[in-house]
Amino acid sequence: MLSLVYSRLALILKQIPVRLWGTSLMCSLLVTLASLFGVLPIISIPIATALEFGMCSIYLVAYSGKPFVTEQLFLAFKKNRFLRIVGGILWAKLWILIWSLIPVVGIVFGIIKAYSYRFVPYILLTDPETGATQAIKKSIAMTKGHRGAMFGCDLLLVGIVFALTAILLLFVNIRFVGVIFAILLVLFLVAAAVILPLASGLLDAGYFYEVSSGHLKQTQQSKSADISNEPAQMNRCNICGTLTPGAFCTKCGAKVK
Numbered sequence: 001m002l003s004l005v006y007s008r009l010a011l012i013l014k015q016i017p018v019r020l021w022g023t024s025l026m027c028s029l030l031v032t033l034a035s036l037f038g039v040l041p042i043i044s045i046p047i048a049t050a051l052e053f054g055m056c057s058i059y060l061v062a063y064s065g066k067p068f069v070t071e072q073l074f075l076a077f078k079k080n081r082f083l084r085i086v087g088g089i090l091w092a093k094l095w096i097l098i099w100s101l102i103p104v105v106g107i108v109f110g111i112i113k114a115y116s117y118r119f120v121p122y123i124l125l126t127d128p129e130t131g132a133t134q135a136i137k138k139s140i141a142m143t144k145g146h147r148g149a150m151f152g153c154d155l156l157l158v159g160i161v162f163a164l165t166a167i168l169l170l171f172v173n174i175r176f177v178g179v180i181f182a183i184l185l186v187l188f189l190v191a192a193a194v195i196l197p198l199a200s201g202l203l204d205a206g207y208f209y210e211v212s213s214g215h216l217k218q219t220q221q222s223k224s225a226d227i228s229n230e231p232a233q234m235n236r237c238n239i240c241g242t243l244t245p246g247a248f249c250t251k252c253g254a255k256v257k
Contacts, residue, residue: 005153005206008063012202013195020062023070024198027055030073046086050076053085056121059205075125088124088132092117095136115147116140122208142211150207157199161192 012020034047054073061068076085096117100110119139123130130138143150168188171181235256 004210005203006156008206009199009202012062013199017062019070020058020068021194021198023058023068023073024055024201025194026070027051027073028197046082046090049086049089050074050082053089053121053125055201056205057125059201060122060125060209063202063205063209084131085121085124088135089121091132092120092136092139111151112147115150116143118143118150118204119208119211122205122212126212142208146207146211153203153207154200157196157203161196164188165192 030051031048034044034051037044051073053076057072057075058068058070061072076082096110096113099113100106102109117136117139119142120132120135123135123138123142124132127135127138165185165188168181168185172178172185174181237256
């Protein structure tokens, strides 16, 4: 999974998706404003959660290589969706918090459960008939066997940032040229602050996309058996009408029935 998702991530970032970056920054700004200026946490937290869910839908479409619309950011605010989506995501986060509070081993269990419930927003997105508890169970089943790879992907991303930061900090102490490296360090930290949320969101979407579409299974089977050259059967999405080869629409992310 690591090489597959990272190669796709590198391809997307190489194209310099300014619109995607702008939408990601706008989402971060709106979430920050909701958190800072919310009258009550009971209001600000659901609003921030709904915005983050909308960004998940955008990341999923962007990862699949299809154009997205900025209005997807407010997808959870549509009629009859808010309580189901926000409630489902917060219910999963509550369980992660509960597992994390276990004495001594709570941090380990919290991390494991965070990866086990990682697909909950995407399941609520692609399967409108699934409730919170069902979404958690489906996420556990889908992430089984892939949690270690997902953890490795995230760890690699964070490790790259920390390693480059440490290297630049070492060069800052060099006489005469230290000022130049200090400037480079500031520029790098600014770039990391802009790119990391986008890269992290695309990685999450990539995990779900690759696992749900069966790309990983096909890759493993191709090593031991010949893959037929016949074209994949195309299905039409019931929501947007897009032809897609998988069980999930590559444009809007909805489950194809």
